[in-house]
Amino acid sequence: xxxxxxxxxxxxxxxxxxxxxxxxxxxxxxxxxxxxxxxxxxxxxxxxxxxxxxxxxxxxxxxxxxxxxxxxxxxxxxxxxxxxxxxxxxxxxxxxxxxxxxxxxxxxxxxxxxxxxxxxxxxxxxxxxxxxxxxxxxxxxxxxxxxxxxxxxxxxxxxxxxxxxxxxxx
Amino acid sequence: xxxxxxxxxxxxxxxxxxxxxxxxxxxxxxxxxxxxxxxxxxxxxxxxxxxxxxxxxxxxxxxxxxxxxxxxxxxxxxxxxxxxxxxxxxxxxxxxxxxxxxxxxxxxxxxxxxxxxxxxxxxxxxxxxxxxxxxxxxxxxxxxxxxxxxxxxxxxxxxxxxxxxxxxxxxxxxxxxxxxxxxxxxxxxxxxxxxxxxxxxxxxxxxxxxxxxxxxxxxxxxxxxxxxxxxxxxxxxxxxxxxxxxxxxxxxxxxxxxxxxxxxxxxxxxxxxxxxxxxxxxxxxxxxxxxxxxxxxxxxxxxxxxx
Numbered sequence: 001x002x003x004x005x006x007x008x009x010x011x012x013x014x015x016x017x018x019x020x021x022x023x024x025x026x027x028x029x030x031x032x033x034x035x036x037x038x039x040x041x042x043x044x045x046x047x048x049x050x051x052x053x054x055x056x057x058x059x060x061x062x063x064x065x066x067x068x069x070x071x072x073x074x075x076x077x078x079x080x081x082x083x084x085x086x087x088x089x090x091x092x093x094x095x096x097x098x099x100x101x102x103x104x105x106x107x108x109x110x111x112x113x114x115x116x117x118x119x120x121x122x123x124x125x126x127x128x129x130x131x132x133x134x135x136x137x138x139x140x141x142x143x144x145x146x147x148x149x150x151x152x153x154x155x156x157x158x159x160x161x162x163x164x165x166x167x168x169x170x
Numbered sequence: 171x172x173x174x175x176x177x178x179x180x181x182x183x184x185x186x187x188x189x190x191x192x193x194x195x196x197x198x199x200x201x202x203x204x205x206x207x208x209x210x211x212x213x214x215x216x217x218x219x220x221x222x223x224x225x226x227x228x229x230x231x232x233x234x235x236x237x238x239x240x241x242x243x244x245x246x247x248x249x250x251x252x253x254x255x256x257x258x259x260x261x262x263x264x265x266x267x268x269x270x271x272x273x274x275x276x277x278x279x280x281x282x283x284x285x286x287x288x289x290x291x292x293x294x295x296x297x298x299x300x301x302x303x304x305x306x307x308x309x310x311x312x313x314x315x316x317x318x319x320x321x322x323x324x325x326x327x328x329x330x331x332x333x334x335x336x337x338x339x340x341x342x343x344x345x346x347x348x349x350x351x352x353x354x355x356x357x358x359x360x361x362x363x364x365x366x367x368x369x370x371x372x373x374x375x376x377x378x379x380x381x382x383x384x385x386x387x388x389x390x391x392x393x394x395x396x397x398x399x400x401x402x403x404x405x406x407x408x409x410x411x412x413x414x415x416x417x418x419x420x421x422x423x424x425x426x427x428x429x430x431x432x433x434x435x436x437x438x439x440x441x442x443x444x445x446x447x448x449x450x451x452x453x454x455x456x457x458x459x460x461x462x463x464x465x466x467x468x469x470x471x472x473x474x475x476x477x
Binding site for chain 2: 028034069074091095
């Protein structure tokens with residue numbers, strides 16, 4: 001392989017089944033009975049960011065909106081709050097997709113932290129407009145925790161697209 | 171890096187247009203849901219789609235619990251058995267006394283001509299998970315429309331009121347806890363019968379009695395039970411204990427903080443109560459001004475005609 005470096009592997013195209021499975025696992029992780037929800041990263045948002053950055057043509061605003069509705073109904077919250085937040089998240093991720101992949105893991109995570117925080121803020125604004133009390137600044141721990149998980153999540157999600165070393169040298 | 175060829179022609183509408191479209195769709199849904207509650211059908215379909223994932227998410231916890239149960243020691247089981255037997259004895263005695271008291275009360279009610287009180291039916295349910303929403307206090311239970319749960323049913327545990335069923339899906343139901351900011355229970359102080367209204371305290375996990383007069387006779391440690399005048403909660407269920415009272419001469423109302431007695435944030439099993447007490451219909455609402463005026467005019471006309 002002429003290009004050599006690990007990030008320069010030629011990847012297989014992402015399969016739709018991989019995307020669907022990753023969303024299912026993320027939803028499952030979200031539905032686990034967590035103790036304090038404000039400190040737990042939003043796995044669905046994280047996976048959505050990943051696919052919007054890597055495959056903006058496959059996963060876009062429509063998918064984000066649908067997944068958001070599913071999260072809303074599953075959590076029994078206002079229908080549309082996550083749909084709105086995830087659409088905005090998908091838009092920002094697609095917009096920054098060409099930029100983010102140039103950085104190393106740490107700076108990528110920093111970008112992701114900002115994207116997740118924007119989505120969280122949108123949910124916060126919607127809920128406060130609907131008359132709910134402010135739940136405390138602890139809700140911003142969740143986007144930070146998500147950003148910390150970013151390198152692991154992106155490594156895991158690229159895994160099914162990797163070719164074998166032998167295949168690449170042919 | 172990926173070797174999909176870039177499609178030059180088919181790209182669809184511009185991203186900003188798409189964002190605008192989906193954002194306005196979401197906002198429309200939000201308004202429909204929050205203001206008019208028109209979206210319940212769509213919500214139950216989506217909830218049904220999410221149900222297998224939710225069940226799968228609780229499965230590992232259930233599995234760990236089963237494994238834990240399997241390895242519980244014999245000594246522990248003996249001890250549990252002994253405590254339960256002692257408790258059962260005490261409770262059966264109380265139940266006997268309760269039965270005679272209830273018969274007596276029913277007889278007295280018949281004597282004074284008051285309506286008969288029907289027994290409250292209770293169905294045990296398991297808490298599936300707490301709602302993933304830091305803004306509200308809700309739990310989900312494993313009974314739904316199929317099992318006959320109705321929206322509005324009160325939910326209690328062995329210690330007292332936990333909350334109220336607010337939304338019923340086919341297989342699960344959503345219970346709003348008494349500590350939720352939008353939840354209200356009419357209560358009564360056990361010591362002196364003073365009536366008050368307990369509002370959920372939101373993030374604090376406490377309850378607050380609003381609109382109690384500054385000089386109301388209420389003390390720290392007072393126990394509050396449901397008063398039953400709302401027609402939803404059966405009377406006499408324990409709700410909370412008063413923990414703090416702030417009386418301020420500047421305000422006409424006292425600030426009374428209470429701690430819920432039920433395990434609203436712990437425990438695994440709850441009871442869904444269905445109270446089918448025959449109640450007299452509510453009196454009609456006062457007529458609006460316009461109708462009243464027209465009625466007045468009609469009456470004036472008939473008077474003219476008659477006189």
